[in-house]
Amino acid sequence: MNGRRLHAACSxxxxxxxxxxxSQGTYDKLEADKNQxxxxxxxxxxxxxxxxxxxQSQKSSLEQQQAELRRQIAALEQQKTQLLTATQQDKSxxxxxxxNLTEEVQKGQLQVRQYKDMLTVDVAEQLFFDxxxxxxxxxxxxxxxxxxEALKGYEDKVIRxxxxxxNVPISKAAQKVFPSNWELSVAxxxxxxRYLQEVGIPPERMIASxxxxxxxxxxxxxxxxxxxxxxxxxxxxxxxxxxxxxxxxK
Numbered sequence: 001m002n003g004r005r006l007h008a009a010c011s012x013x014x015x016x017x018x019x020x021x022x023s024q025g026t027y028d029k030l031e032a033d034k035n036q037x038x039x040x041x042x043x044x045x046x047x048x049x050x051x052x053x054x055x056q057s058q059k060s061s062l063e064q065q066q067a068e069l070r071r072q073i074a075a076l077e078q079q080k081t082q083l084l085t086a087t088q089q090d091k092s093x094x095x096x097x098x099x100n101l102t103e104e105v106q107k108g109q110l111q112v113r114q115y116k117d118m119l120t121v122d123v124a125e126q127l128f129f130d131x132x133x134x135x136x137x138x139x140x141x142x143x144x145x146x147x148x149e150a151l152k153g154y155e156d157k158v159i160r161x162x163x164x165x166x167n168v169p170i171s172k173a174a175q176k177v178f179p180s181n182w183e184l185s186v187a188x189x190x191x192x193x194r195y196l197q198e199v200g201i202p203p204e205r206m207i208a209s210x211x212x213x214x215x216x217x218x219x220x221x222x223x224x225x226x227x228x229x230x231x232x233x234x235x236x237x238x239x240x241x242x243x244x245x246x247x248x249x250k
Contacts, residue, residue, distance in 0.1 A: 158207060
């Protein structure tokens with residue numbers, strides 16, 4: 001009886017021990033599986049966070065690009081407005097200059113031209129000077145005085161005076177004073193500058209230069225063409241353009 005009971009107790013203990021070992025293994029496996037799932041989800045979560053950060057970075061970059069585009073558009077709109085204003089101002093200046101010199105324009109003594117932001121008064125050389133000479137004639141003084149009065153109001157402009165000749169060489173008699181058309185064209189431009197200064201144009205607003213026969217506006221093969229090429233150009237140029245092109249530019 002006692003032996004039978006002892007055997008039964010041992011059998012029950014063995015069964016209990018065996019059942020306990022199987023439950024632990026299953027638990028460990030389940031725990032390992034869950035850990036893997038958790039690790040996979042955490043990895044997935046990390047990837048999603050990186051994507052979110054990438055999107056936020058792209059959003060920030062796009063917002064910066066949009067801000068830069070808005071700035072550029074605003075700058076272009078401002079430039080457009082300034083250009084329209086400058087164009088209207090240039091046209092008004094051109095119209096005013098033509099009105100002030102209407103009589104001389106109608107007589108054919110001079111021509112007023114506009115190119116972009118520059119105004120040019122072309123005066124025939126024979127109105128100002130005798131052939132091979134750089135002394136201002138009385139008829140030239142009359143016209144030049146009126147031109148000077150018309151130019152006084154353009155304080156934002158530099159006045160460039162350029163002398164031009166045809167391609168006929170200087171006569172031997174005149175070569176003692178002017179060895180070539182270079183010297184003659186410069187001397188004539190300087191004479192005009194001096195006279196404009198006398199009628200009240202500040203000298204710091206003026207530039208004198210000569211181009212001789214090397215900037216013709218007509219064919220030098222005909223008398224009419226040579227007559228057109230012998231001229232004095234008086235051009236109004238914006239001060240900012242002259243300063244940008246000057247030798248002191250940095």
